[in-house]
Amino acid sequence: MPDEQGILVGDAASFVAARTVGVLATADAAGTPYAVPICYDWDGHELWIALDAKPKAVTDVRHLRRVRNILARPMVSVVVQDYLTAAWEELAYVILWGTARIVAPADDGHTAAIARLRAKYPQYQAMPIDQLPAIAIQPTRVSAWGAVGPRADRPATLEADIRGRRSVRRFMAQPVARAQIMRVLEAAGWAPSPHGRQPWRFAVVTQPARRERLAAAMGAEWQATLAQDGEPPEVVAARMAASRERIRSAPALIVPCLYLADLDVYPDAARQEAETTMAVQSLGAAIQNMLLLAYHEGLDMGWMCAPLFAPAAVRAALDLPANWLPQALLPLGYAATDPKRRPRLPLEALVNWD
Ligand SMILES: Cc1cc2nc3c(=O)[nH]c(=O)nc-3n(C[C@H](O)[C@H](O)[C@H](O)COP(=O)(O)O)c2cc1C
Incomplete structure (x- = not known):
């Protein structure tokens, strides 16, 4: 039996957020059902659907059947599924029922939703979806079935964590949760370090105001650099917007800092430089500890x-x-999309072994 939940949370939320295609069902005033494939973004509260400029039978998006249906009857349903596998134990779906509204470009939430949709679907970058209304669906009921747990793909072996991260x-x-962030930070501390001195400190950013200050500070520095490099203003603007969105969208940010005050001091520059290199190496190990622990715990x-260029x-x-x-x-947070893995070089290209 499907597992009924009150709202879209937990594994079902991760499942929906990580997928790119769903089906939206609406009905007209007479109850005639109508289902269409959709691209969407789940922002943690509402599911957003752009009304885009793909070829359609109508020129004005307000005449689209789904829009007319929602205006007549805001009750909708959406299904997101993994139903294309021969391995039936991997089949899964999430169905949500909810109330849909048509959101005009000037309305609250529209701009942020369009930015997220464009980040999720690069094809939207070139489409004027910011000038068109969008659909926002507030879930009222959710039903999940099958292998919905996104972490089912994270078997608990060290090698699987290393390869899966x-x-x-x-x-x-x-x-x-704060406790989870603490566990990630604790993991950093167990990395090897020169003389065991732990040459690192960590700033954690969760408050929106602090996050905005950080984004603005790094943005200003980066903007100047890009302009100096002769990048066209529209490219600079697009890259800045993407970077800001990335900083804004993560529920938590950790800024690892090098802390050299406790390291050995040498009279010669060469040994001092080596001491600093050791600290940098160990901070890398501490960061990898955090990445692996987070992944192991179901986080991403x-x-x-950027901070390296604007300390x-x-x-x-x-x-x-x-x-x-x-x-x-x-x-640090829960992945909204499953990023493509970069292929790795074969061992033969990396190892000198005789
Ligand atoms: C020192 C360092 C700096 C990085 N800086 C960035 C960055 O500024 N932006 C980014 O998107 N990824 C950055 N990455 C992530 C790499 O692009 C990523 O690790 C690499 O493409 C391999 O992909 P994977 O981590 O998904 O296996 C950085 C990684 C390292 C180790």
Whole structure:
């Protein structure tokens, strides 16, 4: 029997957010059903569907049958499924019922939803969906069946975690519990480090205002760099918007900083440089500990290098001590899409073994 839930949360939410195609069912005033395939974005509260400019039988999106149906009868249903497998134990679906509304471009939530849809579906970048109404569906009831648990693909072996972890760049709005963030940070501490001195510190950003300050500070620095590189203004604007969206969308951000104050001091530059290199190496190990622990626990992380290029701006935005040297930005949350894996080089290309 399907597992009934009150709202779209947990594994069912992850399942919906991680997929790219669903089916929307509406009905007209007489109850005549109508189902269409949809692209959508789940923002943690509502499912958003763009009314786009794909070839359609009508020129005005307000005349689309789905729109007319929703205006007549806002009750809708959406199914998202994995139903194309010979292995029946892997079949799964989530059905949600909800109330749909047509959201005009000037209405609350429209701009953010379009940004998320464009990030999820790059094809939307070139379409004027920002100038058209969108559909927002508030779930009222959810039913999930089958292998919906997104973490079913995460068998608990170390090798599976190492191979399964990937850099995630888009997150659901679903928050991460403070205790989970603490566990991720604890994992960092168990990495090897030079003399066991743990040359790292971590800033955690969860508050919207602090996150905005960080995005703005790094954005200003990056904008200047891109302009200096001669990038056209529209390219700069698009890259800035994508980066800001990434920083905004992750429920938590960890900024790992190098902390050199406890390391050995040498009279010569070469040994001092080696000491710093060791610290950088161990911070990399600490970060990998966090990425693996997070993945193992069903969370997802990314790795952005931006703070390395704007350390002073990051320190100022987060009010960090002068001897914390920001090295990266690690978004933490639940993946909104399953990123493609980059292939790895074969061992023969990497190893000299005789
Ligand atoms: C030091 C470092 C810096 C990185 N910086 C970025 C970044 O700024 N933006 C980004 O999207 N990914 C960044 N990545 C992630 C890499 O692109 C990613 O690890 C690589 O493509 C392999 O993919 P995987 O992590 O999914 O296996 C960085 C990774 C490392 C180790």
